[in-house]
Every structure is written in structure tokens, then in C-alpha cells.
Amino acid sequence: MSEGKPVPHRLITLAFSHYNEKARWALDRYAVPYREEPHMPFVSSLAVAVATRGRGGAADRASSRYSTPVLILNDGRVLTDSTDIVRFAAHRDGSFFPSGEVTELVDHYGDQLGPYTRLLAYWHLGRHSGMIEQLAADNVGRREAWLFKRIVPLAGSQLTRALNLTESGHDRALARLRQELDDAASRLDHRKYLCGDQFTAADLTFAALLAPGLCLTPEEGFGAILPDRASLDDEAQALIREVRTHPAGQFALRVYAEERRRVLP
Ligand SMILES: N[C@@H](CCC(=O)N[C@@H](CS)C(=O)NCC(=O)O)C(=O)O
Incomplete structure (x- = not known):
């Protein structure tokens, strides 16, 4: 039986935000299949809350726990920080985080x-x-x-x-x-x-x-x-x-x- 195309991951974004661009760039660069769900501020936080069943991620100096980007992987795992998404996308490339x-x-x-x-x-x-x-x-x-x-x-x-x-x-x-x-x-x-x-x-x-x-x-x-x-x-x-x-x-x-x-x- 031939393997079908991989199910794309879901990328929830605040569309024009630069942290989201960082994640998109890494996913595009490493040809990771994903479908973007672009939102405006506040609606994006709501979308994150819904997609993570209220859990969100971790708040940090730059954002709340309902910040974007959030990548919902097709195996159910959830990545809630742009750097985690870049690391995930680049995991096979040892030269991307070399030091x-x-x-x-x-x-x-x-x-x-x-x-x-x-x-x-x-x-x-x-x-x-x-x-x-x-x-x-x-x-x-x-x-x-x-x-x-x-x-x-x-x-x-x-x-x-x-x-x-x-x-x-x-x-x-x-x-x-x-x-x-x-x-x-x-x-x-x-x-x-x-x-x-x-x-x-x-x-x-x-x-x-x-x-x-x-x-x-x-x-x-x-x-x-x-x-x-x-x-x-x-x-x-x-x-x-x-x-x-x-x-x-x-x-x-x-x-x-x-x-x-x-x-x-
Ligand atoms: N540490 C986060 C920061 C992301 C961030 O600040 N995202 C903003 C968009 S510019 C956001 O969604 N803010 C809404 C919020 O914090 O609730 C990351 O790098 O993923």
C-alpha cells in the first residue's frame, strides 16, 4: 500500500506578527507540511485557547500563555513557542543551532x-x-x-x-x-x-x-x-x-x- 501525503500540522498565528513569521519561515525552510490558521490580535488568543482546550502555553517576558504561534502537530503534540517550532522544523539540521x-x-x-x-x-x-x-x-x-x-x-x-x-x-x-x-x-x-x-x-x-x-x-x-x-x-x-x-x-x-x-x- 502506498503511503499517503502526511497530514499537515496546524499553525495558529497572529498573521502579521513577527514571532509568527519566525515560525513560518522555519517550517517553510524545512518543508514541514502545515496549514496556517491566520488571526488578528485577541481572536488569535481565543483560537489558541480553543485549540489547546484552555491550557495555552507558558507566559514569558514577551507574551501571555495564549500567545501565538502555536503548532498543533498531527500526532496531537502542541508547540507553543516560536523557538520550539524552529527547533522542531530544523531537528535534522545540526548546523542550525550549532552552538x-x-x-x-x-x-x-x-x-x-x-x-x-x-x-x-x-x-x-x-x-x-x-x-x-x-x-x-x-x-x-x-x-x-x-x-x-x-x-x-x-x-x-x-x-x-x-x-x-x-x-x-x-x-x-x-x-x-x-x-x-x-x-x-x-x-x-x-x-x-x-x-x-x-x-x-x-x-x-x-x-x-x-x-x-x-x-x-x-x-x-x-x-x-x-x-x-x-x-x-x-x-x-x-x-x-x-x-x-x-x-x-x-x-x-x-x-x-x-x-x-x-x-x-
Ligand atoms: N515567546 C513567544 C512570544 C510570542 C508573542 O509575543 N506572540 C504575540 C504576537 S506578536 C502574541 O500572540 N501575543 C498575544 C498574547 O501574548 O496574548 C514566542 O516566541 O513564541
Whole structure:
């Protein structure tokens, strides 16, 4: 009897989120069969609660226990953290997590870079009327986009509280983002990738978690739809320009161009 196609795993996402992009990228890279179930904020947490029968995962510095991505494996196991999903996808590739240095950087970017770029993205999103509704229309099903439109005012005030979207929160995130960019650039001074001569989980994590600052497009490899750069105000465009022209931003763009669509056997 011939073996059928493997049953795809279920990937529950907050569609446009960079942690989710990190998981998607690793699953795509290692040709892991999966079906994405894309959601908007809050609906994603509800979807995680339903899919995990209320259990969720573990809360961490960056998220609650109902955060995404969540991968429901076709054998019933559940992975509730983006790094666990990357490790699962890359388990046959010993060169992807080759050292403690790579693991430390992956954790560092998850704890630091991810929250800074997220805060800045939501900060600017909140200053563009109608944009989050457009993100819903572009990234999730029609019914959820319709529903989300009705809870936008509630979602906005919850996000403001949960992410500390204040002037001082913004200034701190911007300063920290600049520091992360400079630190990455100095690592890249004499090497091709963040930890040496080969592309590792640290590079994937850095590029994916920087994606909101680069405002990447699907043509550039991003696995969801971010706002159209041309429709952003001057301040947001200036930030994206700054990130894109920084040597570390240039590195992330290069890594997207060279590695995001690469599929390993
Ligand atoms: N440690 C988590 C962080 C993921 C994370 O922060 N996910 C956000 C999307 S940007 C989320 O779903 N937040 C909703 C929540 O925390 O309830 C991971 O790397 O998987």
C-alpha cells in the first residue's frame, strides 16, 4: 500500500506578527507540511485557547500563555513557542543551532528585539486611522475581518495597556532598537552572519523579528501582508528608512532575499 501525503500540522498565528513569521519561515525552510490558521490580535488568543482546550502555553517576558504561534502537530503534540517550532522544523539540521552562542542570541532577540519592534509597530499603527482594519482585510478571513472591525476600539485600548504604548515606552523602545541594530552591525563587521560563516537560527530570528521595522512586503519574502509603506506618515517612513539603511537592516534584507525562499530537502 502506498503511503499517503502526511497530514499537515496546524499553525495558529497572529498573521502579521513577527514571532509568527519566525515560525513560518522555519517550517517553510524545512518543508514541514502545515496549514496556517491566520488571526488578528485577541481572536488569535481565543483560537489558541480553543485549540489547546484552555491550557495555552507558558507566559514569558514577551507574551501571555495564549500567545501565538502555536503548532498543533498531527500526532496531537502542541508547540507553543516560536523557538520550539524552529527547533522542531530544523531537528535534522545540526548546523542550525550549532552552538550556545546561537541559542543565546535567539533567546536574546526573542526577549529584547521582538518586543521593541512590536511596540514601535503598534505605536505607528495607532496613529494611522483605518490601518489595523486594512491589516485584517488583507490577512484574515472575511468573517473575522468583519468581527475584528467591530472590536477595534476595545482592541486598541487593550493593546495600549498591554504593550505600554506611551511616549516614554516608545522612546525607550526606539533607543533599544537602535542599540540592537548597532550591536548586530558590530557582530557583522568581520563575518558573513551573526555567529560566523553560516546562516543559523540566530540570523533567521534577527531578520524575522526586525521585519516590522523594515516593513517587508510579500515580494521581499514576508509571509503576511504589512501596511503599504507609501501610505505611512513621514515619521513612520523615516523610521523604516533608518532601519533599512542601517548595516544591520541591510543584512536582514540580504538574508530575506537569499534565505527566505530557500527550501532544504
Ligand atoms: N515567546 C513567544 C512570544 C510570542 C508573542 O509575543 N506572540 C504575540 C504576537 S506578536 C502574541 O500572540 N501575543 C498575544 C498574547 O501574548 O496574548 C514566542 O516566541 O513564541
